[in-house]
Amino acid sequence: GFSVVEFWKNLLDARIIFPIRQDMKRAELNALESYSTIENNYVLLNKGVTTDSDGMLYDNGKKTNVKLPSILMNDFGGMLCLPDGVFFLGNKSYGSKLLIRNCYLQLFELIKMNCKSNGPASAGCTITGTPGIGKTYFGLSLLFYIRYNYPEATIVWQYNEKMCYQFLPNDNVQKEDINLFNRTLDSPNNFFLVDAQALTFNYQAYMIQLTSPKEERFKKAVKWPGFAKYFMPLWELEEITALWTLQYKNKKNFRGEEFTLELVGELLDRWGPIPRSVLLKWDDVAYQQNYQQLINEVNLEDCINSIDKSGMPTDTISGRLVYLDPDPEFASVVYRVASPRVFNRVIQEYEIRTKRNARDLIMSSPEFRMFRGNMFEDIAHRTLQNGGIFRVRCLNGDNSDINERNIKEMECNWFTTLNEARKEYYNRPKSKTFASINSFSLDNKTLDLYQITISENHSLKKKGLNDLDRLLPWRKDVNDFNLYFVVPSNIFETFPLQKYKTTKNENCQKIPSWIDNITQYALEINLGISNKSAKKRSSVAISGDYENEETTGKGTNKDAKKRKTKSDTDDETSESNVISGRRNLKRSNVIDNEDEDASKSDVEKMENEKDCRGCKW
Template sequence: ADDDNLDALLQGGTSTEYEEMLSSWILDEDCFGKDFQPGRKEIHVLVALPQLSEAELPRDRQLVVGDVHIPITQSTSLNPPGLVAFWQAFLDDSTDVKADALVKLPEGTYILGDSSLGSRIYIRHCYPALWELCLERIHDEKTNTPHLVILGNPGIGKTFFGFVILLLLARAGETVVYESGGLKKRFLFTHTVVAQGSQEDFVRILDQPTTYYIVDAVKPAYYPAKTILLTSPRRSIWYAFNKTNCQSCYMPVWSLKEILQCRELIYSTTPEAVVQDCFRRWGGIARYVLRFAQVGNQQVLLEKAMDIVDLDWLVNACGQLDANDAQVSRRLLHYRVSRTFDNEYFVFASKYVQQAVYKRLYEKDKRKLLEFISASDGVGALAVLRGHLFEGHVHSVLPRGGTFQVRPLVDNDEAYDDEDDDIMEDEWDGEDEDADDGMNSDDDVAMEECTAVALVDDGASTVISFRRSEKAVVFNHSNEIVAAANTSYLQPAVKNYQSVDAIIKPDILFQVTGAHKHPCKQKGLHDVLKLLGNPAAPRLYFVLPPDRFADFKYQRYLDSKRKRMMTPSYVNVRKIQQFAMEVKLASE
């Protein structure tokens, strides 16, 4: 106010030069107390205090990690007892992190201090190699990609792999920020500090490139910290982040061997027969095969997923497995993952799902289904889907018997175009192979002749006739092959069993393919032939759609390194006669 207004103001007047301060304004309770209202003739002076740097804050209001000082906010909890006990247990743990090991925390101590997460971690077969890949990629100075995304089907152990990473980083004495999408919290772990905060806390720590930032099932912010995001392939979570100095890889589903070992270690109260049946249906999704094996309202989710399937839905789902609303399709379709953790394509969750989906599509519109199988040649998701549906067609046709045209395949020492190759790298989602490719002098065993199959060559064409199988057997164990009758059509429950898709005893093997090449691993064939008693003249039929039948050629066998062999090293594999076999795309 100027001098002319001063006397008036001192006498209780007001100035019209300024906006009037209303006594009804709500004032900060921290400054004025609860429900404070200024009285008439009272003057209140508001002072903006200078902002203290983190280093100038009192020690009880800051965290110090190395040279970084960060304030303790209202959302920060320092040294929560349960979290401290968890981190100390990790620091003290000496479990060898190798396949089938079990990390077990002390009684009353839980992962992240949360009892719902349990206190035990099963080490999957892929975890050690996947961790080596993580270290290699986030420390690769040539590519400058300190960020990594690990994708995979829901329910296969990505969250628990994040806990394994925490364990290994604890042993290494690293600074780690772990963020949980489920808990909506961040956790800070160092050799001296344990803290819990909101999803906005610990930013100064994350700005340090030496920090490790492990993120589970939530879209991460971009920080210089070495970041590993673990998530199901929901595009809204990972896609944008994957563009920021980032690489990606995939975690495989579980093998039956892993499932059974984990059941023994953690879920021993669940009968093995129940687990086996869940695996037969769900495939390698541990959430439903182990954790929810006996929870009815979880088990019905698979049938509910199949109930909504039609061909248009399935075609759309195959091209959009990373869609945010693709939860249903990811129950039916699994990513197929190589030993280098790349995603090649997808497979049906199990033979059970494959056949159930095929049957549903056939019953809904068999003409549309068979036309799709016939017309969907080429590359990409549709070609992959075509192959799976054709296999479903074959498994519905062959057990009923019939006569099929065949061609003997002869090894003419033809050159192979390696650039036009359909060989996939060895997979994680199957049983491990024995790498023994040495010479083997298998003893031939006299076998009963099978009268269910007749091969006839009339000079003009060669056909094979099958009697209707008395029983189609979907088997989980090799001893079921030995016990089965010669007239049974044997189909493995596991997606990639020993290089064959079906068997008719004593000496007939089937491999179904819609591709123009399909080399088989000799070790798998060797093992199957041993189970069959090493028949004197085994036959391998490559079962093909009509458009592949005429041009399909002799297939070389692969060694344990997936290299083609000029001559198989196993005696029983050398005895195999190869045939191409045509199954027409016709309705019943």
Template sequence: MTKGPDSADIKSEIDNVIKKINDVEEQVRTADDAVKLATKRGLRSRTQLRKTAKELQRPDLSEQERAALVAQHQSCVATLTAAEKDVERLSRKEERLRKKEEQLRKKEEQLREEKLQQDGAAAGLGKESATGVGYSLKATRMMKALHSMQALPGPGEVLKLDVSFLFHPMYDSLFVREWYPQLFDALVCYPKPSKYIVTGTPGIGKSWFFYYLLARLLKSAAPPPFIVWEHMTKPGKAWCYTHETREVVLGERTSFDDVLLNPATWYITDGVPPQLDCLARIVLLTSPKRETFKEMRKEAAEVLYMPLWKLDELLACRSLLYGTVDEALAKDLYWHYGGVARFVLQSPEEKPYKGLDELLEELREAVAGCNTAQMRSSIGSISTGPEASHRLLHIVADETFRLGHLVFASQWVADEFAKKAMSDERQGLISLLSSTSGSVRGSLYEAIMHAVLPKGGSFTVAPIDGETWERQGMEEVLVLGRCTRTEAFKDLQTAATEHVYYRPLSPTFETVDAFERGEKTCDFFQMTVGSSKELDPRKLDSLLNDVQLPVGVTPRLHFVVPEDSYPNFKLKAGGKKNWPPKLQSPAFRMKLHIMKGVYARLQVCTRSLHAGCPMAGGGRRLWL
């Protein structure tokens, strides 16, 4: 009878397989880097092609300029063609290498299973002691890589492994967000509660926080003896890491009942309702779906909300990990989708052949499929609203990770929703506006007033004394002319055409939401649903210096407020030592008004905004 290989022989064979895997991994990384470089080269060429194609449409081109542009266009086509061929060739090579790597990993896993059977157990939970439990090679490799890191990266840095993440096999790096350490502290600083729900707007990275949480636990002064986790991709299965052996086994979720009775165990589930009949510390990572977390809420679990991404944070992450995504495209996507990394960074990286319009298709579909009743329901309870509502409404957390309030994903979303609702259910929109509050009401009101003001008409205004901030004299009727069109501006100096309703391209533009130049006046508008507004003369000076109004044109700033806020609305001085503005100050010329923003007579016209305007999207405009 032939004797099989002993445990030492199997270990030696495992070591040889691992060495081959490492060699193939290096080749895969090299091929992957080459694919990314070729893709980036193609993207640059595609962007340049669009620019030259646009330039070639100019009617004032000289023959010499046209010839140069044609040559440049042809060069870009050649570069793009070569880049696409390189991507195809290198992608095939990468695919072959990954298949070879997969075969080697299967071989390693088979050998480890054989070794476990000979040893009789793995982490105390081998096949002889727990039915259906087996060694998990990928999970073990990831945990060992996390444990072997010399130092944890800080906020704004990259956590990078030499293996891929278990549930994101195409990635080996993650961006450590600014608040990750504080959220970890919130999960560990108190012995009770021992059950936590970590949620937030879908797409902001709850599943990525899982890896950071594992790293922090492994690098802590007293790592937990066991970490058990479950994932939505494998219902009914669970992984168990034993710190003593540094190995992970995979089995049925009931296989680890004894481990979960240990209060020192950490139990993490991603998108899966956890077992609650245990003593372990539970962390549920989930989208705001009531069906997933309702049982934990009954057990008095603490709910923590992840913050949305800020633009500068997304751009920092882009420069470190998503270099193939054009920065201008990332900004455009942010101004539409809001602070959701999945749509601002991940989608354009995975679909480099798509431009802005194609990447916005999902958002447009979400707007098109949402009516005022669904919006009202989602505002009332975001956890029970339809999936698409999370594209339109975002959860804002405060500094303690508690729910602050809901906001529209972006002003663009509010604009588009208002256009659709005004066309399909005008009264429903007006009713929704009157029943909402806070940021949602503010965005919705701004969207409606951006439809009203360009059409002109008569508006009731209260003049404001520039020194006392009190209403001055009787109310007046202000007549605004009809604008010829709406345009977005990036630089105020370029927004110089009269009777055009200008809106800032950036949603973070300070001081005003829109303005219109006239022959004798320049009207600035700021929409608000609050009871008061602070005004800083230094910002007014900066605004007027940038606009560069001709002599004889009077600037007027109108604070546009709802009818119910109008009677008691107040202005407050920001930077009181700088107010009132000095005689030579540009702000001294500004006339101030509180405007009653009435919108009950809205109608719809099916004329679209000019091409290229970020507010355009859907072919509708609203009119009085």
């Protein structure tokens, strides 16, 4: 009890800090002198100084006319640091430092805007999302921001089925059964924060529920008038590496093994950008070994049918291998497999067990529509990496001519940070949340950027391109940029020029000249999907042999082989068995719907040529 009281008393003494980048000039910080100090290469905002998602500074809740340099907030919104020896909620497991994600600030601003009378969240909201992404930590940051913005409010924090903390404006804290706080919860001037518990009673206090996507927890609440549901985004690669740098770098476990950035990359490859799996559980042997068991237990059809009906799968894959990826307004989600490695293995396990082609199933069945993007992205990466001749359309200007582009075969280099990007390789981030692009490669002095999509509306974040310009080690060797939107045949001929957006998904008002000079193209990957507006043509899409890069030696960074763990070796043995079994399966070909009457000899001829619209398979 004493510890949580100390936390509440000292919360107003917490300070927000930002690491100063090596490429940043100190003159850029001059405007901050009245609101910050500089210590040990960090900018420390003064006590009571906060920032919004645009970097505008607030002094004890009042807006100033000073804005943080954008470079400071590129990756995250600062680190909230309590005084030494003070822990969030008085619990050492929560620590005394909290990374403020940019989406925390955006969600707080969204709630503040929509909580007004007759607003969509006038009574409250549920914040949900993929398990393990830190919804509780968002709640802890809310305690800080509510205390500064609503200093007279009382906050009730429910942490189990019945028990709550009541945080009072006079620094006092009470810990009691929720029923004893009814008077507080009956006031619209107060706040009720519910952490990982069901919300079943409609209080007058403003309600914010933080929960995993278990429908039974919020099913009743989302039907109340003025109660909204928002989704918290997955972590971006930069956020994961920033948190590792600030809190996990040089950390060792009880065996003396160091938590290196190299290991972060391996865990990202395995789990995707989930801090619980990649950072918090980095040395939990039982947790990490459970990965292959999860893969083995997945029933692809049951899993996806479950997603379609209830919001998340109900089997053991839940929140570990399938993630919810929200739109920029946090209002709706699409479903994604955790990482390319997970996707490949799930497909392999499914096909060897059922002797069915998973790609055909996903591309044709309405129930599997949320995974089509994943499947197409996986196929597109492999096709681009293998090289060949591709049809392309320039999107700039009025030129709609279709030309051919020859792309050379390249080995894949998986990277965690841009410092690991390599020339003469097909560079692919381990995290699917890498901003703006899916991959890139250097062709002489031209950097080819690839963004893979099955939608005709796929704008690009300016931030990701700026990061590439600023952090790519061999940027000086690049004279020109080409941006290829890699699309299926059915939208290739109609795909339009795309806009550049801010992190808030607003159209960019100012675009750097080098970005404005990027030439945009549509690049076709033919999967046998009919384009009725196009000329009839025969095409064969060969069923993808999902050979894992680590098993075949193709499409992987050679250096990565030197750092494989024992579990990776065991995984490879399993994968090799899967692959060898799949090679004995009958290859399945998909014929363009408009060309089903193509002669068998023509089909066989095309298959022998291993040519799908000029793409090498």
